[in-house]
Amino acid sequence: MTAEKQDITEDFYAGNSKVxxxxxxxxxxxxxxxxxxxxxxxxVTDAGxxxxxxxxxxxxxxxxxxxxxxxxxxxxxxxxxxxxxKSTYRHHANVVDSNGDEETVFVGKVNILQSYARRYRTGIxxxxxxxx
Amino acid sequence: xxxxxxxxYFGGSRAWTSIASNTIVFCGSTTDIxxxxxxxxxxxxxxxxxxxxxxxxxxxxxxxxxxxVSNTQFALDGGGTETLNDTNLIAxxxxxxxxxxxxxxxxxxxARVYCFNSTTSTTFAPGVxxxxxxxxxxxxxxxKINDATGSTGGDNAxxxxxxxxxxxxxxHTFYVALSAGPQSVGSKGDFDFGIALTYS
Numbered sequence: 001m002t003a004e005k006q007d008i009t010e011d012f013y014a015g016n017s018k019v020x021x022x023x024x025x026x027x028x029x030x031x032x033x034x035x036x037x038x039x040x041x042x043x044v045t046d047a048g049x050x051x052x053x054x055x056x057x058x059x060x061x062x063x064x065x066x067x068x069x070x071x072x073x074x075x076x077x078x079x080x081x082x083x084x085x086k087s088t089y090r091h092h093a094n095v096v097d098s099n100g101d102e103e104t105v106f107v108g109k110v111n112i113l114q115s116y117a118r119r120y121r122t123g124i125x126x127x128x129x130x131x132x
Numbered sequence: 133x134x135x136x137x138x139x140x141y142f143g144g145s146r147a148w149t150s151i152a153s154n155t156i157v158f159c160g161s162t163t164d165i166x167x168x169x170x171x172x173x174x175x176x177x178x179x180x181x182x183x184x185x186x187x188x189x190x191x192x193x194x195x196x197x198x199x200x201v202s203n204t205q206f207a208l209d210g211g212g213t214e215t216l217n218d219t220n221l222i223a224x225x226x227x228x229x230x231x232x233x234x235x236x237x238x239x240x241x242x243a244r245v246y247c248f249n250s251t252t253s254t255t256f257a258p259g260v261x262x263x264x265x266x267x268x269x270x271x272x273x274x275x276k277i278n279d280a281t282g283s284t285g286g287d288n289a290x291x292x293x294x295x296x297x298x299x300x301x302x303x304h305t306f307y308v309a310l311s312a313g314p315q316s317v318g319s320k321g322d323f324d325f326g327i328a329l330t331y332s
Contacts (some may be wrong), residue, residue: 015332079332080300083239118241118330121232123136125151126250127323128184129158129175131259131314132168 001027006091006108013115015083017076024071024095024105032105035068036098041075043091043110051089052081086114134238136327139229140180140195148229154189156227156325157181158312162194162210174199174261174313176210178227184321198227200263200311203273216265217272223307226267230327232304240304243295243329246287247278247312250324256285257323259316264293267307280315287328295329 024032043052056063066072096102139148158175161167165188178197180189199207214220249255262278275293278285
């Protein structure tokens with residue numbers, strides 16, 4: 001079952017770490033078994049330009065199934081994933097279960113606010129010359 | 133912990149090697165690190181010294197010498213004049229490879245190289261004219277990063293070499309050519325290069 005309007009409209013700043021926790025459900029409201037499933041997450045502009053993509057096939061560093069039978073997984077966004085983003089985007093998560101059946105499990109909007117806080121580093125190298 | 137490493141392409145067998153706590157020495161001779169540069173001329177050679185200038189630490193192959201000829205031209209290692217671009221000046225011909233490394237994958241922004249007086253990052257180095265160029269970003273002209281006569285230099289907008297932003301990675305590499313010359317007679321030891329950036 002697709003959960004519509006799963007919007008994140010507050011407290012999402014560019015360049016922040018973010019974990020999106022999701023429980024996938026069947027039409028009757030019970031958890032969908034996602035054991036062995038491949039999960040993808042994508043963030044796109046209204047024009048369809050993909051700005052961010054995550055996949056459980058890459059590893060648990062991107063998407064981790066917390067409970068297969070409980071239908072629970074988390075999407076892990078690193079600071080570098082969103083550091084250049086500043087707008088409202090659409091986001092989707094798709095599950096391909098162990099039978100090969102694909103389903104969009106949620107859709108919604110994400111409003112990413114610009115963050116102005118950046119870490120700062122400087123380095124120095126001494127030089128020399130003599131004029132004659 | 134994020135760190136910078138300043139590397140030069142020098143040594144017994146050329147390889148990118150850390151300059152560590154040594155000095156970038158601009159001088160007038162490929163064989164004698166103590167040879168001065170005539171006022172009004174640019175670097176005839178570039179070495180790694182262990183002081184001001186100290187003794188040469190380069191071994192067989194010295195640091196690349198990229199000399200400013202005009203705002204769009206350079207001379208490499210005492211050779212003929214060439215047009216400044218990424219084809220004529222490749223990465224391993226640059227004065228420096230500056231590495232920025234972080235344990236996490238990070239994106240860099242507002243990166244710049246500047247020249248200053250060794251104590252205050254926004255103050256120009258006295259008695260020195262210096263130019264910088266970033267290789268690999270399709271640039272075609274030098275940026276004047278220090279001009280003591282005009283009292284310009286330091287980490288100030290418009291008089292520093294702005295480096296392109298880089299996407300997420302644990303290692304960020306900036307290839308930079310530097311050229312310098314004296315504007316007056318005497319030693320110029322209040323003379324440092326700095327790099328600064330923001331990242332997340």
